[in-house]
Amino acid sequence: MKALTLLAFSSAGLAVEPCRIEIVDKENGWPVPLVELRTTHDARYVSDNAGLIVLDDPDLFDRAVWFHVKGHGYGVKKDGFGYEGIRTSPAAGGTIRIEVDRRNISKRLGRLTGGGLFAEQQKLGVKAPEPETGVFGCDSVLLAKHEDKLFWLWGDTTLPGYPLGVFHSTAAHSSLQPVSEFKPPLSIRFSHFRDADEKVRGVAPIPGDGPTWLTGMASLPWKVGLPDRLVATYTKIKNHLDEYEVGLCVWDPEKNSFESHHVLWKEGDGEKGLIPRGHPFRWKDEHGKEWLLFGDPFPTMRCPATFEGWETKEQWEKVAAPPHPRAAEDGAEMKPHRGSVTWNPFRKRWVTVFTQTHGKPSAFGEIWYAEAASPMGPWGKAVKILTHDNYTFYNPRIHPELTPADASFIVFEGTYTAEFANHAQPTPRYNYNQILYRLDLDDPKLAPARE
Template sequence: MFAGAASAVEPCRVEIVDKENGWPVPLVELKTTHEARYVSDNAGLIALEDSDLLDREVWFHVKGHGYEVAKDGFGFQGVRVTPKAGGKLRIEVERKNVAKRLGRLTGAGMFAESGKLGIKAPLPESGVFGCDSVLMAKHGSKLFWLWGDTTMPGYPLGVFDSTAALTDLQPLKKFEPPIAMPYTHFRDDKGKPRGVAKMPGDGPTWLGGMASVPDKEGKPQLVALYSKIKGHLDEYEVGLCRWDEKAQSFEKVQAIWKDGDGKKPLLLRGHPFAWSDPAGKKWLLFGDPFPEARCEATYESWSDPKTWEKIEEAAAPRSAEDGSEVKPHRGSVVWSPFRKRWVAIFTQQYGKPSTFGEIWYAEADSPMGPWGKAVKVLTHDNYTFYNPKIHAELTPEGAPFIVFEGTYTAEFADRPVPTARYNYNQILYRLDLDDPKLAGAK
């Protein structure tokens, strides 16, 4: 038996920072020679409090999804340090990505390591442990955020009919880490985040194509396409739904396709954005990433599939580096006042080194294309980062950068070790549009 319980020690504060600008870097993993793993939180901090690591020389392998340190003579990428109780270490990493990691937007323990060091988190815990792909639209005087399947603390199965939250129109005051998004979640009578899209029928409800459009009386209506799911990914019903302000949930408007109806009709999927044609007519364009369909920017047109029009999808861009085709998986398009062009962020289908973890940037004079050469702006070490969404609503008018988020998940990768707390959550990145590395995007 132990003679007595080990006394608590003051942890060693480890700061992970970008060598170029000194910014904290979230999501950098330190791994010891005996496989203990530690991951920096949204403040770029790790609290080392394990007695076997203190007051002795320790080697940490460093892994950071586009942030790294130089290799040594044996090819190892890491650092040799001597952590001390109550001490401080600073590890500088070199950013290989063009995009800069700002931090995690969702999930629990975003500042867990900071808390161990006595630093108070800027926001209370949300009650959400993980969530799938984001949709976001400006609706009235708020930004409306919606996520797909959501993992909760109390059981492996969570909410499968979309959770949602509101923020002010300018919820982030700065665009460098650490960040904390002040969501106000829709909750049940017990205070837990709840589903907001309980469409009739068995199985999960997934939403897409969410937008706020005016009706004939000028009142904004928050609308979306819904899918009812069976099995893992199979749709058996697709239809339209509308946000009911009184019920604070999405309500079914109409089903437009059901399993057994044959080929699916034209559908308004993806991340919609506004566009005016040469005659000044206002449209909503839908695609994932590039436009495939459009409807007039009114509730009446959105709710009448007969008015929808098909768009010939643009050809896949080619790499600015070697000219090879970069086939898009999912992504989004916005107008950039700074570049004075349409810009796109998308996940590459079957990319390398990660099958669905390589993120590319492209530009065009028209949202319908053709798209110029694409530049890779974000990579992952055998991990997935899918359904990226550019948030033009978050950044100041004319800002020389964009921000985008995506779902960071071990799904669809080659048996990776899931990253504690970060896995199956949303991570925000910043892309400086005046970065010389984007010069090839023409």
């Protein structure tokens, strides 16, 4: 008993009250997620969705400590030697407030997926807004308003229990208005589709080896008196990125999964022809006919905006690709990698957000905004709205479903990943997850895109 008492006393004596570090945007005081602090001995700390870092390392207390500051478009002024960081003196039980300058036009709202969205806040005894989902990482998002909910779908998904996770797409429902305030701290309540053991499960078990990836998801009217049908294009993958089968699939509300509807192409068939890909959106032509446009970001094909028009290949039409937008700053051609297009009531224009192919400083992490009178183009001058330091941010998707119809801003999310970057060091918890941004359309820095 005496030994146990001494052990308990010794353990209690080693406990250190943490130091609270708050990362905030100097302009508006909002918490800033995804800001990394790194010491001179390479200890790394990353702010959570509440903009918090909890420091409990005793070797850093009660002395002057230098923190390099890295924030992918957020930062502090460099010193005379070119170091971007701060010198401060952490103390047990203390609070440090770090104000960072936002260099992006877009404002970071927070991470939507993965574990520990509010991990630092929880270390301080504050309960997270939502329980943990059991998802550690997930690839590109698709989103559709279906019946009375929002239907969210992601690609390959990482789980806690093993390096190999779910490779047949995962999905969840949310309410039609899951976000009340478009500022951090932010979280969305997702109701994931799960198996009998309550683990997040795949929702596209299309037969065949390898992962199943979905694209071109939409909710379309069917027969009179019957509910709309949720549809998508599936691809079967081998060798990491190679397609060997492409087809159409339809959501089965009884099985709660996508089922193969029609095979469009198989390896060995020759040219693929038209394939409904990307983030589809509705558009009415000059005759009032409503079409569903598919593209990534700009339209490449269209079909009548009905289930019959979608499933009948003879009704599909090719759309001519517009010229690439040019940068407002220097007129350089901006070749899009992936992105999305939507009508914006505030601007009364079509708007697009896309990832630049082989941009700088990140090859696939530079995000641009442009406008057009027609979704077919031509697109006006493009303005860079988001940058990354040797990191990837691909497949950005504008979410008009989330914002009020009269909103003077848009929100978009994309996949933040070390993949396709130059030996980037993965960011703990954030890597391979979805991050949401806000873009204020009345920001003076967007003026060149309005010309």
